[in-house]
Amino acid sequence: MKVPYISATRLKMAKDCTLAYQFQYDPTSDSERILKKKSNHPSEMQAARLGNVVHGALEDWRSPNPDGSTPKPLFGTLMQCYEKWAAKPEFSVDFTFYQDGKDMLKRWFDRRGKTPVRVYSTEQPMGQHNAPFKLDNGVPIFGFIDLILEHKDGTIELIDYKTNRMPKSQTEADTDVQAGIYLAYARQVWPDRPLRFTFDMIRWGPVSTVWTDHQIDEFKLWLKAKYDTIKTIKHGTPSLGDSCKYCAYQSLCPTVQDLIHKGAFDIVASEFDTDDEQFDALATIKAAQGILTKRRSVIEKDLKGRMDTLDPEGTAIATEKWDCRFKKGERSEYIPSEIQKIVPPAVFGQMVGLTKSAVERVLPILPEAMAEQVKASEIKKPYNAMKIKRL
Secondary structure, eight states, X not given: OOOSOBOHHHHHHHHHOHHHHHHHHSOOSHHHHHHHHHHHSOSSOHHHHHHHHHHXXXXXXXXXXXXXXXXXXXXXXXXXXHHHHHTSGGGOOXXXXXXXXXXXXXXXXXXXXXXXXXXXXXXXXXXXXXXXXXXXXXXXXXXXXXXXXXXXXXXXXEEEEEOOSSOOOHHHHHTOHHHHHHHHHHHHHSTTSOEEEEEEEXXXXXXXXXOOHHHHHHHHHHHHHHHHHHHHOOSOOOOOSGGGGGOTTGGGXXXXXXXXXXXXXXTSOSSOSSHHHHHHHHHHHHHHHHHHHHHHHHHHHHHHHHHHHHOTTOOEEEOSSEEEEEEEEEEEEOOHHHHHHHSOHHHHTTSGGGOHHHHHHHGGGSOHHHHHHHHHTOEEEEEEEEEEEEO
């Protein structure tokens, strides 16, 4: 398969499913090219859009002045950058996400944005798309480093912004492929400088890692082996896993189509000779659940849209076999960023998913004033539950 360069994203896709990698990076049909475009421009991923807005705002805010000097770290300027990016049509998000981004940047600025830094560059490219940077062992790499800082002691710090809902552990940072690729690049560009790589988790806090030259050299050997292996693959093989739920190529994947048309019981064994077989079956079942859940949401969205069109009240569709109607109700919601302002981190961690039941379990252990604040932040939202009954 074609491997013009290696990146963390390419490696992950090749690991998850070589067929998806083939469709994404070496499409041969119009269908594959259309789905690739869809994959590259997700239209409904609010979290991904918010990530782009936050990245763009921080990039503009950190960019050196025309004379090369570092701008003053002013919060007002950061918010102007945020508003500019949030106004772009391609990054438009719902109000909840928009407000979450502002709150996230406010906490980030208060904790570590006020400290003056010396910016070496922002969005530093590692080569070009058609001319990637080559490591000294011949492996081509490409990507953009969000921010590079130069410290007084000479240390070069490579920073990658993350807006993930879950924090990254130190162990994950110390073994991360993206960290390895960036550090391998930096070791060649700055052979005599101390290096540090940092995941700046905007929502949580920074996680940094420092690799020895020996670690970087060992990683480069591993990277070359992966690069050579992917090049030898002639035809991708489908593999069910966690990434299937969001894969743009489900309609072209023979395994997924078997799953949809035959059902999971036809492709998952019920008895196992080894632990590996049992783990494989578990991964298949989880992938099946994700795929079918996604397909269910598409069907339900279509039915709800038709109800709104056919019935002004949006209440029912009836056939000879089925009765489908909405049951109106009300649910409680809590905005994570608001709850984080009220309760300590340890308590916030116990409010799993911020469901009404999870919050109510924690309320009795909170000081009365704090509990009242949490209750006051509750948002009531109406909902329509779809009820389908066979006649």
